[in-house]
Amino acid sequence: MKWTKKDVGTGKANFPVQYDLSGRVEVIVKGSKTQVIGDCAFFLLRTSWTKFLCCLVGAYLILILFFALIYLAEADGMVCLIKDEPCDFWDALNLSVHSMSTIGFGSIVPQSALTHSAVAVEFWIAVLMGAGAGGLLFSRVSTASSRVAFSDVALVTNIRGCPTVTMRIVNERPFSSLFDVTCRVSALVKDPKAGMRILAPCELERSTNMMFRA
Structure with a gap:
């Protein structure tokens, strides 16, 4: 309308x-209503592996730097056991990395209430991030997906006196086959009566294929 x-x-x-x-x-x-967590999880499940790994590494680095700045603001609240000098940014960064990765070598230990609280919060964030990243990684690996490629050029020709559009579709999975494949094609055309463009279904010469090999 x-x-x-x-x-x-x-x-x-x-x-x-x-x-x-x-x-x-x-x-x-x-x-x-917008579900931020659900939308982010869906994005991480459907995006490419490069973007997925970049998002995980980026979130990891941002949290490490954030807590390192908190430790640096309370430099007197941590003690380095391997040197007598006051703790600097690299010591705060090492403490943040050890806390986030739950390694805890013990070379830098918290002393004040602020650093103890920050270490506890960072530890639980690391546990939740590890569980979430592991779940997303398992879902991505265990979810089967098909890779179908279309030809760059479509051919318009006459078949039985009717103008016909032909195209090639291939299965890009080299060691797998698709069974009972169904294809549907629609064309975006302008409807003079409705005054708008609509999707019109196209009649295919063959819309199903029992086996689609690579």
């Missing part, structure tokens, strides 16, 4: 609307 400015407020368009620079109506969605 295509709304105009006259329809707003008359009951025909009973939703909040706004107009872009070209005068077209844009629907404003209100009341939709």
Whole structure:
């Protein structure tokens, strides 16, 4: 349905609307709840391995630097057992790495209440991050996914006197085969009656394949 400015407020368009620079109506969605944790988990499950590892390493480094700055702000609250000099940034960074990785070599120990509390908080964050990262990694490895590639060029020709679009589809998994493959194709066309573009299903010469080998 295509709304105009006259329809707003008359009951025909009973939703909040706004107009872009070209005068077209844009629907404003209100009341939709955003789940930050669920959306982030879904992104980490569906993104590439490079982005997944970069996100994990980035979060790990940010937390290490954050707690290192906390330890550095309370430099007198930690003691280095292998030197007599006051603790510097690298000592605070080492304490943060040891606490985050739950190694605890014992060369740098907390002394004040602030550093003890920060170490405890960092430890539990490390445990939760390890559990979450392990669960995401297991889900990514255990979830089977197909790799189907389409040809860059589609051929338009006449088959039985009818204009037909042909394309090639291949299975990129070298050691696996897909069974009972079903394909559906739709074309985005403009409907003169509705005054908008719609997805029209296309009739395929062969829409199913019992075995799709690599």
